[in-house]
Amino acid sequence: MIEFRNASKSYDDGTLAVSDLDLTAASHEITVLVGSSGCGKTTMLRMVNRLVTPTSGQVLIDDVDVADRNPVELRRSIGYVMQNSGLLPHRTTVDNIATVPVLRGTSVRDARKHALELMEIVGLDRSMARRYPWQLSGGQQQRVGVARGLAADPNILLMDEPFGAVDPIVRADLQRELLRLQAELGKTILFVTHDIAEAIALGDKIVILMKGGRIAQQGSPAEIMASxxxxxxxxxxxxxxxxxxxxxxxxxxxxxxxxxxxxx
Amino acid sequence: MTWILDNVGTIAGATWAHVLLALPAIVISFVVAVPVAWLASRFRRSRFILLLFAGLIYAIPSLPLFIILPLVLGTSVRSLVNVVAALGLYGVALMVRYAADALDAVSSDTVLAATAMGYGPWRRFFAVQLPLAGPALLAGLRVVAVSTVSLVPVSALLGVNSLGLLFTDGFQRGIFAEVLAGIVATVVVAVVVDLGLVLLGRLLMPWERPAMMRGLRREVEDQAMVTA
Incomplete structure (x- = not known):
């Protein structure tokens, strides 16, 4: 469970990215933060793995304040998938997926073996294993990104507009795959998007955000749609x-x- | 021509001495410039000062530097350490800017992704930023290498053995072939060192090779389109 308690983030120039956020993302569910640009959704996501430090308030994972955890260890325990996949351009597919397990001390050999299994799980052909990111299509890159996020078997997966840069058909495909994976794996997923259709398609819970990082409404897609x-x-x-x-x-x-x- | 044939041993010795001066200086340039460039790229405010300082060093005329440096280092003017240090200093001065630009050019998204994966700062630098800056670093190092190789002969004015001695000796004794041999051999050394660096780059940065081939293929396709 991820819990934001009065979390705020303001910058030196006075802009308030997130103000007084109170939010709970339940375990094993997909919580979608949706809003247009400037609503602080990416900032909220990055508070969870300490890429951003709240100016005030707390973020807790299973009742432990993330501020009390070593940031590097914390990040290795949380999957992170970003737009344009954020793959390392100088590593092959298999080594990109193996990144976090290797950082955590798994041998390269074992990590690669596991990476090959993950490729299958996210629907990538093994022939892609030795390719560099630029040799993959946008959709394939995102699949690698998802596989990398899952590689260390984290409880939590943070996804920052992971399907934002691919065409609509591939996006629908990736969304279906994510739901299929989630049905098997049951991760706690915090998912950021500006696309309300994507939010409705994926979210167990949707959080609609306004400018300045305030919550306009939250609930299940049906609840929000109904009232x-x-x-x-x-x-x-x-x-x-x-x-x-x-x-x-x-x-x-x-x-x-x-x-x-x-x-x- | 006969002079060249009669003095192959001298030319070979001078070439070897030349290489022994240039290579350590090139290595020093790289090894010293990268941390300085890291400072310049990491701390915005230091960048201006560091690059200005590097520019000033490069502006010092070489002969006076060869003579002043021993006063600082406590070596003799003709010592190899003195020559290598002077060459290295110019190399660093030139390389710092290239290296700072190379590190700056690494995509901030990629660095952010690496941080989010759980790379600590050191590991992130050596495993992500440095290799990704590699192609631009190599481009800079090639310039530094060729410039260093062509700067070595100045040390001949101090009497230090290198291909430069063929210039000074050839001029003094009026042997044109000796001067020519010195020039050609210097160019050969520069080209060989440059090729060596390119090969080293391909070896260390395998992800770049296909990118280069992709560029070539695109050119071929463009040409094909023009012809069609």
């Missing part, structure tokens, strides 16, 4: 526009009358 708290949430969800659907015979149509689906 948006205010106009901001309504418009963020698109309930005043594209997602304001009605039924026309057997068809589900959008406000302009275009069909978006059919009642099953």
């Amino acid at each position: 948006p708290k205010d106009d901001f949430v309504t418009s963020f969800l698109g309930l005043d526009g594209a997602r304001s659907l009605h039924v026309d015979g057997h068809l589900v149509v959008d406000p302009s009358g275009r069909p978006v689906g059919r009642l099953a």
